[in-house]
Amino acid sequence: MQITDKLAVSIHYILTNGAGEELDNSRKEEPMVYLHGSGQIIPGLENALAGKKVADRFKVTIAPEDAYGERRDDMLQTVSMDMFADVDKVEVGMQFHADASNGVSAVTVTKVENDEVTIDGNHPLAGETLTFDVEVMDIRPATEDELTHQHIHGEGCNH
Numbered sequence: 001m002q003i004t005d006k007l008a009v010s011i012h013y014i015l016t017n018g019a020g021e022e023l024d025n026s027r028k029e030e031p032m033v034y035l036h037g038s039g040q041i042i043p044g045l046e047n048a049l050a051g052k053k054v055a056d057r058f059k060v061t062i063a064p065e066d067a068y069g070e071r072r073d074d075m076l077q078t079v080s081m082d083m084f085a086d087v088d089k090v091e092v093g094m095q096f097h098a099d100a101s102n103g104v105s106a107v108t109v110t111k112v113e114n115d116e117v118t119i120d121g122n123h124p125l126a127g128e129t130l131t132f133d134v135e136v137m138d139i140r141p142a143t144e145d146e147l148t149h150q151h152i153h154g155e156g157c158n159h
Contacts, residue, residue, distance in 0.1 A: 007140065008034075008036075008146065011032055015130060016130070023130075035152050038150045047066070048060040068125045068128070069127075075120060077119055078116050092111065094108070094109045
């Protein structure tokens, strides 16, 4: 069976950045399972997986525009420390969920100065060229329920 839309795909991968630093390694855990064609993984990786079969191994390098996008300066914002009234100490590197025009978004604190906090709404890997070393572990038809909900059901899924 080859990977096509509406199939549940299990992969192991090692993710490195342009400098060759390992950023993630699924082999330390269970394989990642996703619904192919549903946009659950970055476009460049999903495109590279199309047509692959179980036991296929390959490396693919993905440019930022097919991964998490280019870094955007308009995603940086300076806000008042008052926005963090319920946090004991705001520090660089902390991540928070914030209401954005397109829904809830993750932001990272990049600077704390006096009563101002600079937050970055870019994905932490925005602007990065990424390399995935991938092995296809399993391919199966998605269930009707998984197709309806547009994601794979497993442990921890509440619907």
